[in-house]
Amino acid sequence: GEDVEQSLFLSVREGDSSVINCTYTDSSSTYLYWYKQEPGAGLQLLTYIFSNMDMKQDQRLTVLLNKKDKHLSLRIADTQTGDSAIYFCAGFIYGGSQGNLIFGKGTKLSVKP
Amino acid sequence: NAGVMQNPRHLVRRRGQEARLRCSPMKGHSHVYWYRQLPEEGLKFMVYLQKENIIDESGMPKERFSAEFPKEGPSILRIQQVVRGDSAAYFCASSRDSQNSPLHFGNGTRLTVT
Numbered sequence: 001g002e003d004v005e006q007s008l009f010l011s012v013r014e015g016d017s018s019v020i021n022c023t024y025t026d027s028s029s030t031y032l033y034w035y036k037q038e039p040g041a042g043l044q045l046l047t048y049i050f051s052n053m054d055m056k057q058d059q060r061l062t063v064l065l066n067k068k069d070k071h072l073s074l075r076i077a078d079t080q081t082g083d084s085a086i087y088f089c090a091g092f093i094y095g096g097s098q099g100n101l102i103f104g105k106g107t108k109l110s111v112k113p
Numbered sequence: 114n115a116g117v118m119q120n121p122r123h124l125v126r127r128r129g130q131e132a133r134l135r136c137s138p139m140k141g142h143s144h145v146y147w148y149r150q151l152p153e154e155g156l157k158f159m160v161y162l163q164k165e166n167i168i169d170e171s172g173m174p175k176e177r178f179s180a181e182f183p184k185e186g187p188s189i190l191r192i193q194q195v196v197r198g199d200s201a202a203y204f205c206a207s208s209r210d211s212q213n214s215p216l217h218f219g220n221g222t223r224l225t226v227t
Contacts, residue, residue, distance in 0.1 A: 004155075033215060042119075042204060042220035043156070088155055100169065101146070101206075101216055103155035 006089060006104035013112050018076040020107045022089035025070065032065060032091040034074045037106070043088065046074070076109075084111045115140070117207050117219035118187075125225045132192040132199070134222045138207030145188045146216060147180055150202040162188060195226045 004024045012018045035043040049056045049063045056063045062075040072089055086106040118137040126132050138145050148156040158172040162182040182188040202223050206216040
């Protein structure tokens with residue numbers, strides 16, 4: 001199976017919270033990352049969490065890490081139409097090549113007004 | 114404070130031609146990575162370089178693809194004799210060091226092979 005898995009689509013209403021989930025098979029990453037990609041653009045580093053942390057909050061963003069279940073989530077509070085994008089989780093995997101950051105296929109977030 | 118700069122943004126090549134993609138890392142970053150993104154897919158690692166050295170090229174196709182990061186100037190990803198299957202977005206990223214600092218990505222070069 002894939003090393004990093006994400007659901008492909010999420011649709012929410014403006015003002016609601018969005019929760020994007022990610023599971024991984026293994027990770028030797030010092031950090032686990034969330035990137036945002038808008039249409040036709042590059043990847044913007046949104047936030048990251050150190051692997052010995054359970055939670056990190058950064059304004060409207062909350063990252064939760066459950067190492068036992070190998071589960072990472074990104075919560076966006078008060079979701080806005082400008083949050084519509086594809087969100088990728090990423091991390092290095094145990095035994096993977098140095099520099100080989102493994103990405104999920106991305107979750108496309110659609111925000112309805 | 115410029116981020117990772119890639120050029121060109123869009124590149125069109127005919128089958129059999131060569132494509133050269135350039136990447137200037139963020140200031141203070143000495144590690145460069147190249148990734149490829151096919152439509153509706155995540156990013157796939159290609160190669161990791163430091164100045165004048167290829168550290169890991171395990172994601173690079175064995176033929177036609179090469180990368181360099183010279184002492185002076187940008188990193189170059191070179192694709193010789195392009196084929197239609199090379200059409201993709203190619204992203205460069207840089208970091209201050211290896212696994213202990215996050216990767217910052219450029220806006221990519223979108224290669225179209227006709």
